[in-house]
Amino acid sequence: MFKKILIANRGEIACRVAATARRMGIQTVAVYSEADARAQHVLACDEAVLIGGPAPRDSYLQWERILAAAKATGAQAIHPGYGFLSENEGFAQACAEAGVVFIGPPASAILAMGLKAESKRLMEAAGVPLVPGYHGADQDPALLKREADRIGYPVLIKASAGGGGKGMRAVMAAEEFDAALASCKREAINSFGDDAVLIERYVQRPRHIEIQVFGDTQGDCVYLFERDCSVQRRHQKVLEEAPAPGMTAERRREMGEAAVAAAKAVGYVGAGTVEFIAEQDGRFYFMEMNTRLQVEHPVTEAITGLDLVEWQLRVAAGQPLPLKQSELRIHGHAIEARICAENPEAGFLPATGSLDVLRWPAHSSFVRSDVRVDTGVVEGDAISPYYDSMVAKLIVWGEDRAQALARLDAALAQTHIVGLQTNVAFLRRCAATQSFTGADLDTGLIERERAALFGQPGLPLDVAAAAVVAHSLALEARTQDADPWSRRDGFRLTGDAVRRFDLAEGATHHEIQLRRPQRGAMVLSVNGVEQTFAVDSASPERHVLLLGNCEGEGLGQRRITVQTYARGEDVTVFAPQGSATLTEVDVIAHAGEGAPSAGRLTAPMPGKLVALLVKAGDAVKAGQALAVMEAMKMEHTLNSPRDGKVAELLYAVGDQLSDGAELLRLEEA
The missing domain is CATH 3.30.470.20 (ATP-grasp fold, B domain)
Structure with a gap:
């Protein structure tokens, strides 16, 4: 058995391999990028070696550095995890030539199964059932289109060297084929360095x-x-x-x-x-x-x-x-x-x-x-x-x-x-x-x-609002060491004690009042709907709510245990029924703030611009595809937020985009 192995991956799979190796008495070596210097897989291993910058191509895909780390640390074998180099026959072969065991199949098996078209031919020879399709080496787009027409729509385009859904598109009609093929090839070359594809019949309800x-x-x-x-x-x-x-x-x-x-x-x-x-x-x-x-x-x-x-x-x-x-x-x-x-x-x-x-x-x-x-x-x-x-x-x-x-x-x-x-x-x-x-x-x-899956409400508003109020009261009691209802800055000669809370869900504001009568239970009003309110807070995060119908004592009473977590003005509530995030708005602090600008095409996250589908001067419609960016190993199509005319392109294909970057300027048509 090995005395020491190197784990050529990151994240949960690296932690998983390290745990099993430790149980077996095997020492482990982690490799990490500059972005992962404090990552859990680094802490889980006995040794760790920095191999490059944050991007995978600068670190986890640099197999020469990984092999050098194995030799420098005396690792006898390399576990590739999944993703990155786990299905790279060149890396497996390099390990074999360097006298380091690759914990996986031989390079020949990876090569045979890595190219989907070749694997289909092997499986046909082995008597394994295949889906009708085209697995040939000729990648002429016109030929691929003819093969798709022959197979019959819908068809599935798949990157020959791919996996994990990358470089894959379902094409439902002939007129969609060319655009889908171009997108698949772009994604395949960026993910696998090979833009070859195969075409298969798309099985219905598979x-x-x-x-x-x-x-x-x-x-x-x-x-x-x-x-x-x-x-x-x-x-x-x-x-x-x-x-x-x-x-x-x-x-x-x-x-x-x-x-x-x-x-x-x-x-x-x-x-x-x-x-x-x-x-x-x-x-x-x-x-x-x-x-x-x-x-x-x-x-x-x-x-x-x-x-x-x-x-x-x-x-x-x-x-x-x-x-x-x-x-x-x-x-x-x-x-x-x-x-x-x-x-x-x-x-x-x-x-x-x-x-x-x-x-x-x-x-x-x-x-x-x-x-x-x-x-x-x-x-x-x-x-x-x-x-x-x-x-x-x-x-x-x-x-x-x-x-x-x-x-x-x-x-x-x-x-x-x-x-x-x-x-x-x-x-x-x-x-x-x-x-x-x-x-x-x-x-x-x-x-x-x-x-059933999309556009569904989270936690009901009455429960979420009650939880946020409970969180606020518990925090006050903890910081002021007093019952908030006994504070002297809320003097009144007669009548009920009333607290007001301004809570928002996105752009929707809700009117919340907590009223404590001179006699009886507290009453929580959410947009005018009242319910009795009692709370037992073990901490500012954990609360047991007792909510009841105001028409009769104890009628319809519910006991709900909730967890609340504050992040700035946002309070996230978790309950058995679901979760919700409400903003406890400080009205004075936000006085004078204007509404954010709308109708701009911005990057939803950091990434790279891989395609621009319009040019300056083009008229566009709301929802029209304008650009394609690559982020977190996937392509994302960005659509126009409104009708208009492209006034100026602010980035070129290949540029890196920061989160929220404006890609182009739109003006009224």
């Missing part, structure tokens, strides 16, 4: 089912069952579960054996995933093979009780697979939710910022846990524009799917993140949809359930 495979250097290979990863946005996974709902033992064996055949066809060693598109009737087709450990591997660990990272290390050290196929079993059901810094209401636009509050439900790091959190950040860290937007993976396990679903909802409700936008509330809604709870799964689930 399920995305993948098989975890594992091979050793003795030639043995097993499958560790399946994962259903059908719930996706922008071709990237949102919720993953194992085993796949509705999977029969016969179909599981059939898909597992096909996956093993695919792996053996390329002499596969280590952990890999064979991904299939499955029809609703159960027919399945090979899609691609990811020649690395997957982000969603914890759900497989949860149902098998196995540590897949430990298996990786043992197999890379030349040991045989720990178990035979006949010894592998499924126990229970597991679901993983990817918690990302993004705004689902804005097309899942990635977000950046500081994790001012980061609180998780009670959890452990064991392979099979009721609740497990895999993350590479802690409270106070920042999500930067240099890397992907994932904050953590939340994994739950239950004896059956119903119990796993219940645990997932409870764990998400107890996940509190403040400081940037996240998809936590969206994940709760997604897991609660009729389609997901009923296991009516396909890759179009999010679009099909739009009405």
Whole structure:
């Protein structure tokens, strides 16, 4: 077994590998960029080496520096994690030539499966079912268009060297093909250095089912069952579960054996995933093979009780697979939710910022846990524009799917993140949809359930307002060491004591009054609607609210435990029903402020301008695509905020954009 390994990655996967290696008595070396000097994966390892600037191309993609760090520290092997260099055959080959073990498959297997067109040909020869399509080397756009017309729309354009949804577009009609192809090629060349694509028939209502495979250097290979990863946005996974709902033992064996055949066809060693598109009737087709450990591997660990990272290390050290196929079993059901810094209401636009509050439900790091959190950040860290937007993976396990679903909802409700936008509330809604709870799964689930997923209110205003008032009163009592109702600066000769609060949700202001009669309970009025109000505050953050209908004592009374976190004037409230953020406005402090300017085309986050779709003098309509920027490894189309005329272009293609930068000036048409 190895004495020391280097982890050529960052974030939660680097922390995960470090934890398993420590348990096995293996020392670890971290590599890090200038942006990650204080990152958790650096702290988790025994040694750490700086390898370059913040951008991945200047650090985590510099494999020569990584190899030099391995040699300098005496590391015998390199674990690539996932992403970055994990599927780079050049890096795997360089490791072999340098006498450093690459903890993954041989370079030949990565090369064979990395080019999708080549892998399709190999799978056809191995008897693995394929989706009808074009996988040829001729990349002439006119030929690709003819092939798409021949296959029949809708078709899917996919970067041949790609993965993770990058360089992938669904084309529903012939007139959309040229623009989609150009966008795919741009994204592919930026992400993978190769703009070759393939064209496939777009299967209607497909399920995305993948098989975890594992091979050793003795030639043995097993499958560790399946994962259903059908719930996706922008071709990237949102919720993953194992085993796949509705999977029969016969179909599981059939898909597992096909996956093993695919792996053996390329002499596969280590952990890999064979991904299939499955029809609703159960027919399945090979899609691609990811020649690395997957982000969603914890759900497989949860149902098998196995540590897949430990298996990786043992197999890379030349040991045989720990178990035979006949010894592998499924126990229970597991679901993983990817918690990302993004705004689902804005097309899942990635977000950046500081994790001012980061609180998780009670959890452990064991392979099979009721609740497990895999993350590479802690409270106070920042999500930067240099890397992907994932904050953590939340994994739950239950004896059956119903119990796993219940645990997932409870764990998400107890996940509190403040400081940037996240998809936590969206994940709760997604897991609660009729389609997901009923296991009516396909890759179009999010679009099909739009009405239930988007534009939904968070925590009801009466509860959110009561929580903010409770927070304000608790803070006053703590800082002034007195009951706020007993303060002498609120003198009155007679009548009820009244406190007024100006709360806002975005641009909407709410009139809030808290009245304490000379006799009886306090009354909270929210936009004229009254309810009795009582609160027991253990701290300025934790409050037990007692809210009741004013028509009769105790009638309709509710007891609600809430958490509040203040960030400037903004107070974020978390309750079992949901969350909300209200602004407690200081009217005097904001006196004289004007409304912000509107109708400007600005960068929603830091990134690079990769395409300008208009020129000075062009007339544009509201919603028209004007520019394309690349941020956090994805392309984002920026649309015109209003009708107008392009007066001036302020940036050129290739320029770096700061958050809020104005790309062009619009004037009235």
